[in-house]
Amino acid sequence: MGRVRPKGGGRVSAGCPTLCRMPLSPPPARPDLLRRLGLGRRGRTLGLATLVVVDAAFTISAFDLQRRIALGLGSDPSAPLTGLGGTISVLGMALAVTVVWRDRWPVALTLVGSAASLLAHLGPTLALIGLMTVIRLRPWARTYQLAPLVVLVTAVATWRDIDVEPRSMSFWAIFLGQEGAPHSWWVPVLLTVAAVGGFVGLGLWLRTRADLHTAEDVAASERQMVTTLTDQVSRQTERERLAREIHDGLGHNLSILSVHAGALEAMAEAAGDELVERPEGADAVEWRTAAQLKESAQVVRETAAKSVSELHSLLNILRNPGDADVAAPTKTLRDLRALIDDSVTAGMPLVATVYVEDGEAMDPPVAQAAYRIVQELLTNARKHAATVPVRLTMTGGPAEGELVIGTANHLPPPRWPPTHDGEVRPGTGLVGIRERVEHYGGDMQWGADAEAVFRVSVRLPWTLVDGADRREA
Structure with missing residues (x-):
């Protein structure tokens, strides 16, 4: 899937047919102002x-x-x-x-x-x-x-x-x-006082003005620091509140789901044993139903266990965002195989082509972001087009200096044709992917073509950009 680089900057929109990119640094000072200062x-x-x-x-x-x-x-x-x-x-x-x-x-x-x-x-x-x-x-x-x-x-x-x-x-x-x-004698004295006083007064005025500008810069810097600290405290408080809500609500529900999935798996196994012991025997449909029930219960239980583990990692990150050990990436490009296998096991019609050269050399935060982006893309496809085949591609390497991720699937009839203004409305999943991509200095495009094929293309840099140039999500 090709990518088109625009000549100018701009925000990404849902129906954007070309790749739009946000500027990563503020524009330079105007040359005419610099010339005026120099003159x-x-x-x-x-x-x-x-x-x-x-x-x-x-x-x-x-x-x-x-x-x-x-x-x-x-x-x-x-x-x-x-x-x-x-x-x-x-x-x-x-x-x-x-x-x-x-x-x-x-x-x-x-x-x-x-x-x-x-x-x-x-x-x-x-x-x-x-x-x-x-x-x-x-x-x-x-x-x-x-x-x-x-x-x-x-x-x-x-x-x-x-x-x-x-x-x-x-x-x-x-x-x-x-x-x-x-x-008279006082004339040179008066002229000396006037000349020295004029230059001394001008020097004092220039020094006072420079000190005032310095004080204003220091005050502005301190105000910025206070604002930054206040924002950090506010964000940390919000993280703590969000962590409590997630732990008390979602954690409890996942634990209940895991318990019931385990019970359902045990019941399916007991039902299989009962079919074996039945005197008149069991037909093929009953055997297949029992096996599918057991397999589905096992998948639900294992998925719930994985979700609980990832939830604990997420809560640690929310509560300790600056801890390098806590915030270390838990998923890499090596885990994509398991993610694709899980999607196929869950019944998703998926065709995946992954060709990444020297994936272990990729910066861990970018690799973690790539994994999460693929996970969210597959989740979106499964949510909005569960029975439609999905095409997943991932290519890149150190030589190219980037990692390109793309998905394509036909839109089901209820979502096609698009709205009256000709655009496919983005959901929270695509918005979250865009924010994650912009955070690491990449770019993204999405949209549906005339054949009702919905395509998403993401480009991530192979290495992290400098902190001064990185856009905060």
Whole structure:
């Protein structure tokens, strides 16, 4: 029986003519959102680098002009830079590039920016950016160690800029509109406090925002953990209640059935002995009836005993779902022969073809699921089409990486034609099989064709998928 793989995902429906599969993992983040986040960070880096370049341009121009005046080379601001001025300008451009690594080495960036400001007559912007990043990413001890140095560097650079001659080369004089006016002592102090306070305040805001996001993530994680624990407790309570109900109800009924089946078997054996001792003898019909009665009673008794054993295993699993010894699979592919023989013995017209290569190598939970799926498929066929021949196929192996199970049988006339909407309604058995299949990362399809043949196809992976990708039933 062939299988058709769809191009897209979708849930399985009863009349689905093609194989529908559910996605096993959430969709990835949208690329446009990732691009926006990347552009945001690059934009901030470009803005900070531009501040360093502007600061370096003013300070280098002022320093080179003062040097040319001292050397008697003129005072034209538009003249080319001297050799020393050009070297410092290259250094300033290189320092602007280091802003890219501010998050990785903020302490080193602060120290380099401070040294460049004091020794190369550059501005304090790079040191201020480094201090801001230290506040955002490093322990407070580093901030307390570096803050005095950055304040000193900023004060020296501000005083040097305010005191530059000619005043037209002063950044702060142009910014404040006081190129020709004298300045008071408190002006550089106020500018130093404003510059350092601005960058420190921005660093504190960024750190507070990051801490808030971290706290929100921790709170969300704890809420999720509490929800998970609550669900686990609720499920365990429900398992305990369900185990009690099954034990008190179904266990009692199976025990009564086993007792009565044993009594019926004894009565059939006694009836056979009576036929042997009858003086006039017994005909063939009576002998066949007695033998069939005894055989049926024996099958009922053995089935009831098996059901009681499996019921105890199920109750242990319900009460101790995390115990590996309790929850270990009790049925494997090796037990399929007995399952098929039991179905045939019970009078089911079954034709089975099972070809599985190296079935012992299959993961035990998947093998247990395959056994239960075959068991439920045969039970459904026996329930809804008891007198109709059923075709069972099972193929697979490690080379294929999957196990394929299929059944096919004609629908009896009361169930054909289908309902007015053209679909065969699934029962709880098929729904349970689908949930079991999805739990192990497989897929399933079912439906009836135009010839009233009801087909079910199940594909299970040969090995278990990772827990992150496994769908919970």
